[in-house]
Amino acid sequence: MKISSTKNISQKTGLPPGSLVHVGNHMQGHTDIEIIQFNEDSLAEITPKSADECFKQLSPDTLTWIRITGLGEIDKIEQIGSDFGIHPLLLEDILNTSHRISIEDFESYICTIFKILSYDESSGHIERDQVSLIFGENFVISFQERPTAIFNPALDHIRNPKSRLRKMKSDYLFYTLMDMVVDNYFVLVEKLGDMLEVLEEEIIENPSYATINKLHLMKREMIHLRKAIWPFREVLNRLQRSDSELIYDSTLMYFKDVYDHIIQVLDTIESFRDILSGMVDIYISISGNKMNEIMKVLTIMSTIFIPLTFLAGVYGMNFKYMPELELPWFYPWFFYGMLAAIALAMLAFFKKKRWI
Structure with missing residues (x-):
């Protein structure tokens, strides 16, 4: 009016x-x-x-x-x-x-x-x-x-x-x-x-x-x-x-x-x-729920990358004696495979808890 x-x-x-x-x-x-x-x-x-x-x-x-x-x-x-x-x-x-x-x-x-x-x-x-x-x-x-x-x-x-x-x-x-x-x-x-x-x-x-x-x-x-x-x-x-x-x-x-x-x-x-x-x-x-959904996705992504970042940091250090580095297929098979296995395991855990 x-x-x-x-x-x-x-x-x-x-x-x-x-x-x-x-x-x-x-x-x-x-x-x-x-x-x-x-x-x-x-x-x-x-x-x-x-x-x-x-x-x-x-x-x-x-x-x-x-x-x-x-x-x-x-x-x-x-x-x-x-x-x-x-x-x-x-x-x-x-x-x-x-x-x-x-x-x-x-x-x-x-x-x-x-x-x-x-x-x-x-x-x-x-x-x-x-x-x-x-x-x-x-x-x-x-x-x-x-x-x-x-x-x-x-x-x-x-x-x-x-x-x-x-x-x-x-x-x-x-x-x-x-x-x-x-x-x-x-x-x-x-x-x-x-x-x-x-x-x-x-x-x-x-x-x-x-x-x-x-x-x-x-x-x-x-x-x-x-x-x-x-x-x-x-x-x-x-x-x-x-x-x-x-x-x-x-x-x-x-x-x-x-x-x-x-x-x-x-x-x-x-x-x-x-x-x-x-x-x-x-x-x-509704706006609060949308924000919670966004925060949940970001939190899950951050949680998955925490152990991956730790491993990448360990193997990125400049040490002379790391025996596994001498293996020719260590990175393609073991290191990256381990990263993928950790990520999948965490996703499976989140799914079981119905967080995603």
Whole structure:
């Protein structure tokens, strides 16, 4: 996972609290707004010409979902915030895409900030995009850094006249969008699980320095992943305990279900971290065994050559009286034969002891 960007953070220095500056990785220059307005009997999808049309579209007879994609046009976001009575400090947090997962419960609306996590095949890193959801009595506003397809299934459900979403209140749409983010975590975790299996096979079959580098990178990704998801538990805990009139009792059980899913994701990440630690131990063990094999071969070779070196040294000395030196075939038959016999005898001994 890439470390959170501090791009444009210097522009906030010296500004009063609530000053709106977009801080983040994806500096999309424009902001797209889409309005989906529906109830059990009707559906309208509107592309407003200006930001102030969003508030004007609200109706007590329909549920309005305002999708905001891209955080580059500050004036549009400021206009929407002013029309809907969103606190400037909250807008500041929405524009700061390095903000941690959080929840703010106001009297007329509830806001949550959390992360969409996905694996980028090209970079080999986990990408993180911030999503902010605000819901009130008859509206939901979603803020996204850049276009993603993660909420498209919700739109498909809304377009279905028989879907549950068409009959429910804003808190249920809020739950649905949050649940889709959590479901995407399962997709990411499954991808990481497949990568761990490949890495485990690589460690056993062909461990190398590149393998241990992959292990350390994966461990670092798991740490960042856990850090990004862990605060989600507190968000869901507060939603379950909330006494806000915006959350109906019929929706609380759904938040409990999302909470269980988050716990399952975190448990899986913890198990992956344990597996990675075990894989590091396996790599060290395999590397140690390889070194032991090398040392064993070198030791056997050295042991065999010790007596041979001794004999060569004895007969290489400059003595005058060595009777066997007068024999014409002593070296070819006796000396070299004796060396070969010693070497073979030692090899047979090592074989019997199962050292080789």
